[in-house]
Amino acid sequence: MVRLPLTPAELERGQRLGALLRHARGQRSMLDTAAEAGISPETLRKIESGRVATPAFPTIAAIADVLGLSLDAAWAAINRPGREADPATSEQGARERVAS
Template sequence: MVRVPLTDEERERGERLGLVLRDARASASRSMVEVAAEAGISVETLRKIETGRIPTPAFFTVAAIADAVGLPLESLRAAADTEVTGEVAEAS
C-alpha cells in the first residue's frame, strides 16, 4: 500500500499539535521520559510527535500523551483548527 504524501497544511497542523503537547509537558514540569513512560510510548516517538516529524500520530497515542500532561483533548482540537499564524485558539 502506498501512502499519499501529506499536504503542507497537514504538516503544519502536525507541527502545531507537537507544539501544544510540548508546551503542556513543559507547563506540567514533566520530562520526556516521564511522559513517554506514562503514555506507553518510546521517548523517540514522543520527540518526533513534539517536533512534528510524525505529523499524523494515532489518536490513542495523542490521547495518552494529553492525559499524561493533563491537557484536555478539546485544547488539541482547537490547536488543529488554528490558522498557521501561530496563535492557538482558546478551548471553550
C-alpha cells in the same frame, strides 16, 4: 499499502500539535511523559518535533491524558493557523464560542 504524501496543511498542523504538546509538558521530562503514556521517548520526540505529523489517535489521547490536556482544546488549537498552541487559550476560546 501506499501512503499518500502529507499536504502542507497537514504538516503545519503536525507542527502546531508538537508545539502544543511541548508547551503542555512544560518542565516535565520527555522520558517520564512517554513512559506514563505508554509510548517510547523517541515517538514523543518525533511528535513534538513535527516529524510525525499525523500520529495515531490512541497515541495522542494517551499523551493528552498524561498531560491533563483536553482533546477538544487540543483539536481547536491545532486547527487555528497563526495562533500559538496554548491549551489555556484554546479552552478559553472554546468556552467563548459556546457562550456566544
